[in-house]
Amino acid sequence: MARTVVGVAANLCPVDAEGKNIHSSVSCRFAESIRQVGGLPLVIPVGDESVVRDYVEMIDKLILTGGQNVHPQFYGEKKTIESDDYNLVRDEFELALLKEALRQNKPIMAICRGVQLVNVAFGGTLNQEIEGHWQGLPFGTSHSIETVEGSVVAKLFGKESQVNSVHRQSIKDLAPNFRVTAIDPRDQTIEAIESIDEHRIIGLQWHPEFLVNEEDGNLELFEYLLNELFFQNFWNVRFLRKRLNSDKNWRNSTKKLEKNEGKRYDRKEEILEE
């Protein structure tokens, strides 16, 4: 059986002192975490917007990763801080990648900069500089979170948990398509969100890839992305097609699904019951 392919959007990382030799790279912790839950990681290098369609067609899920600040021009503000930690090319490429993933109904996990980018893409804004959320290296935890009952992170982390914190920006105005699912109780910083519309997006302000196998809930986030975050279309294409030629019942249930076009399914079980 084919493995679930998880696209991981890479950063542009200079590896020499002068910044001339730039690598398309992402922490190997992503690949390790995805493989650990049975998926196949695929690194997506920053490129021209014309390639996003082909990349998104190749993947089942998308992870938007950490890195530079999102440029405030994308949420209609001017830069108010002293920082050169921006990359417009990456912003534009990942916004196109996100838009295409939505168009093709591919579920998304957005991490750190990723969740900020998602919020901006849907019309939200960011705090350009916050205090008390930069622990340096992402290993180990540095503050607690409180989760919102009934949310994905509440299910995976319980009411309270500890997370790492490697961000200087945070969500200010949340886009209307989302709800807050975890906050830092010290200062109410938004630490996790999830989509409340037809899209399937989960966003974390911390870096779960560095806490897999160390703090409960983080490996489960990757399991959730692989096994529970689905669109109806995903199952039509990848799950039902495989059974079409071997089982009449499945052929019938597919017809039934086609009749119900437009109805969304959150979980595999709902389709299996059809």
Ligand code: MN
């Ligand atoms: Mn934090």
